[in-house]
Amino acid sequence: MLEKKPLNAGKGSVVVITAPSGAGKTTLAKKLLAEYDQLVFSVSATTRAPRANEVHGRDYHFLDRETFDQHIEQGDFLEWEEFYNGSRYGTLRSDVEHHIKNGYFVLFDVEVKGALNLKNVYGDACLSVFIKPPSTEVLESRLRSRGTESEETLRLRLDRAKMELQQAGHFDAIVVNDDFDLAYAAVKDLITQFTGCSY
Ligand SMILES: Nc1nc2c(ncn2[C@@H]2O[C@H](COP(=O)(O)OP(=O)(O)O)[C@@H](O)[C@H]2O)c(=O)[nH]1
Numbered sequence: 001m002l003e004k005k006p007l008n009a010g011k012g013s014v015v016v017i018t019a020p021s022g023a024g025k026t027t028l029a030k031k032l033l034a035e036y037d038q039l040v041f042s043v044s045a046t047t048r049a050p051r052a053n054e055v056h057g058r059d060y061h062f063l064d065r066e067t068f069d070q071h072i073e074q075g076d077f078l079e080w081e082e083f084y085n086g087s088r089y090g091t092l093r094s095d096v097e098h099h100i101k102n103g104y105f106v107l108f109d110v111e112v113k114g115a116l117n118l119k120n121v122y123g124d125a126c127l128s129v130f131i132k133p134p135s136t137e138v139l140e141s142r143l144r145s146r147g148t149e150s151e152e153t154l155r156l157r158l159d160r161a162k163m164e165l166q167q168a169g170h171f172d173a174i175v176v177n178d179d180f181d182l183a184y185a186a187v188k189d190l191i192t193q194f195t196g197c198s199y
């Protein structure tokens with residue numbers, strides 16, 4: 001769902017990384033954030049339960065469904081989507097505005113529909129990168145070895161991945177995440193070119 005209210009702040013530049021679940025976007029994003037001082041993470045809100053290593057406010061704002069839906073009603077989200085199983089994910093407008101006002105480039109890690117919506121909002125001020133797994137078999141084995149999914153949520157994520165892979169052509173660049181270091185170098189080059197920032 002794209003919420004129509006425009007951003008109050010001037011349109012800062014943003015980098016959107018999107019991919020099917022398990023392709024490696026969060027791993028790439030974390031390394032980028034550790035290396036680029038000028039890049040700041042858009043911490044999304046979600047109704048899904050935290051994983052063992054996740055911290056509230058750092059990885060996500062973990063909200064119950066009622067609170068999440070209140071934010072929808074109040075128009076607090078720039079965009080939000082239901083990913084699977086009723087789990088909702090959204091970008092809080094105020095967080096992003098705050099970072100842009102402070103002169104940062106904002107890095108988003110969002111699913112494909114949200115990424116397409118953010119491209120619409122930011123237009124030329126957005127670099128969008130689709131991270132592609134080498135194959136669906138590798139995607140499945142990465143999701144399994146991550147150890148975060150039940151058999152049911154694994155299936156739901158893989159089903160959604162099929163739809164998401166078909167959308168890859170809509171983004172500015174596609175980077176295949178086979179060898180991690182090569183994929184990371186490719187994404188870094190794109191960001192350096194787009195932002196003019198070195199790390
Ligand atoms: N549209 C949208 N998608 C989000 C947002 N935050 C996270 N996502 C995406 O929701 C999907 C599920 O996220 P998560 O449960 O953390 O699984 P993971 O990406 O496999 O680690 C991923 O594709 C995330 O990139 C958001 O604010 N908006």
Ligand SMILES: Nc1ncnc2c1ncn2[C@@H]1O[C@H](COP(=O)(O)OP(=O)(O)O)[C@@H](O)[C@H]1O
Nearest residue numbers: 021022023024025026027142146177178179180
């Ligand atoms: N190039 C790669 N080669 C092997 N494993 C990888 C690679 N990139 C990421 N992974 C692993 O795959 C799993 C999924 O990566 P993650 O970053 O959580 O994906 P996403 O955020 O897209 O769901 C993690 O266990 C991660 O360590």
